[in-house]
Amino acid sequence: MKQVGMVLGSREAGVLDFWVGLDAEKNQYLRLDDVVYVEFRHPDPKKGDANGNVRYYGMVDRVLKLYEGAQFDTDVFLAQRDLLPVSKSYVAHVQVTRLLPEEYLPPDPGSPVFLAEGESLELALYYDNMRTAMLPAGILKNGEVAYLNFEFLNGFKGGHVNISGVSGVAAKTSYATFLLHSIFASQANREKANTKALVFNVKGEDLFYLDKPNLRLSDQERRGYEKLGLPVRPFQSVQFVAPPRKTEGDILPDVSRLDTKAYYWDLVQFCREGLLPFLFTDRGAMSNLGFLIDQITERLRKLVGDEKGGQKGPGLLVEDWADEIGPSEAGITFDAVGKMRITHFAQLVRYIEFQLLGPESSEEDEKKPKGNPRWTARQATATLEAFIRRLRAAVGNVQHLIRGDKLGNPPDPLRAQAQVSVVDIHQLPAQAQMFVVGSILREVFARKEAGRQGRVFIVLDELNKYAPREDESPIKDILLDIAERGRSLGVILIGAQQTASEVERRIVANAAIRVVGRLDAAEAERPEYRYLPASFRERAMILPQGSMIVQQPELPIPLPLTFPFPAWATKSEEVLEDTSAAALSHLID
């Protein structure tokens, strides 16, 4: 028990916070984030602990020094010239985290304050409640490990993580991957074999080296991992998938890493799984359009039939395209029994256009609707045309992702052998990104709803794009579903964004664990961050890279922590190449 100071009498000492005076002559000091406790006698000792005392644990959130009684700002110059005697005061403000026993008494001025170490530190930070669910989340300023209660992450008591911070400085992605590493390596997760992760790569090829050791990892960083009880190694089991290049010929992934597989959907999958809505991100703008989209999605699903007896793909066979010009212009071929074979997304768009607006060759009365009433859902021609216009605009963005020339190979993080699936979307146009993220999340969620075991952690940056506060979109619906129901199904979202204020409120609110890196000054003032005490909000503006503020439900105050430099490479220059013969022969094979 090291006494570090005593409760001040010149400032109010309360139950939830108090001030500590530090005696410089005894070399007492406290830093921001130090964890302390104060012990004082209960007026009725029977209600105190075994010794009749009460202990308040807390964390230092402000430290101040000043010349006591100095009236003028210029006193400091006089003191410096040894003209004015001054006494320096050094005080720290403590935010109480825990009261043992729970007796709400203000501490007496003059009560001794001790540094919380070992067991008392664990009590202060509620580690005793976590028991076997202590997930290493970083290192506190005092060098001790900061833990998260894994039960608030894995869906048992709570789920989802939300990370906010300025791009480039806050290291949101690094922290998300560090958390994944901790989840896959820590004792807290007892179902590692049943745990999967789906990571969307949205910036550069940053996440394409997750399985490569980091060349620049210093010994000090290694010791950080050891302190955390985590292995110093890259991710062990990762698969990488990327969209195909837009070039003709073989389907090749559009990234530099060689063992990446290309992902895409075939037309039959597109229709059967009802992926059409994910091409329309502004559905809410026109309710009629939304209705039409649902109708057409349903028609397409009928067209391909179910998985057993329906079409096999990759192309789509249709027989009711009774237009004379359209099909031939679109380059349609016929199969053996005379059905038309649609092998390209652009062709599908023309087919839908025919169903909605009728044959191009028609010269009948312009005012009479010409579309197929089973498809048009009684919508006005203007709505039908608006739909077609949007669909046509999508062709260039997604035709390489929705193909009719090869059987589809969409990413399937749940069925994959690898624990972690990295899905690249960084080079895709926004519409295609929406389509990919929406389609995959829908698929994953549907599988979990159907009762698939285990947990999947989904890392998605730029949540503000996928689930904006204002607009409606099908992908926002999926994300909301995950946020609201996902934790019980084992679908855990580790979402990140620059500004939580621009993300759908319910998605942020449902995250049990909230993380803040460096924040923009204006952003830090928004109500989304009110869960942080004011001093933390101010600090969030100056947080250096690698420092985070983590809030978890059990702890009444957030934990400021640092996390070690990634043990895996985050860019090609950092890759520690394995040039052993075995590794090379593996590459050649």
Place this chain on the structure above:
Amino acid sequence: MNWRLEAWNPDYALPQVGFEESQFAPEVDTELEPAWAAVPVKECAWPLLYFVDGRQRIDAVIANEHAQRALLVTVAAGALVRDEAGIRLAEPPVIRRYALHTGGFRAEIRVGESFVYEPLETTAKDLRDLAGKVNGVMRGLEAQLAATLEGGVVVVDGPIYQGETVLERPLLGYAKTMWQRYLPSEKEALLSHLDENCRTPVFRIHKSQRRKLELYSWYLRLPINPSAPFHVGAGLIRMETQAQSAAQAIERADQMAYLFCHLASSPSRDPRAPQNLIPIGGLEAWLGRYMGQGEVIRRRIVQELFR
């Protein structure tokens, strides 16, 4: 308990007036330095310095059953030391509480557990006169404290107290207010055109009935910034010391004049600027803390009476 409070707060009833030196004509010797002309301050090294000062406060006026009055006073004296290590308290301040009376109060006055006012009998013709005696009590305390300091020049606030007669100790007193005239008129003319950072030549004040000390003295005009709004006498102080010889006194005058010009406070921070030196101002604030808040003490006294 056989004493009760006077109704008026002593701050109102007894405005403190200090007549530091009353009218008398001392015998002075002004021929110690070659010419009677201003001496500009010369740069010197800083010696080991002590500053001694005191504070006083009348906490309450009380009366006993015979309508005899006593003043409950708190006096404090403290010392600062300035050496290479900086400036700080030399000793913990001395705090004394007295029940000052002219008779009738034999027993100490206890207020709660911690405050005890010792009876101290003196002579005075009325209350105001009695209040004036507090100053003497404080000066005595300062003198006691000054006697314990060794190895440096001791600067005391006010003229050198009668009790201090130790010649070996370099003791320096200074008067901030000019109630007393020491110089003959023709010599005094120099004061009205003394520039800032200049002192008069040293003169000797002979022992007299009133002051039983042989003293060397000089005037110094402290710098005051801005100087425009102040009259010529505004920055004037008179310093005095005891010395073995005139030469020693002149040497000390040069040294201390230089130091004092550096220690002068500014009108923006002290209403008694520039004469109330910066360290003295700091020491006074410090003593105030050790004396405790007057309001709190008055309340304690009232609480005691309610028991």
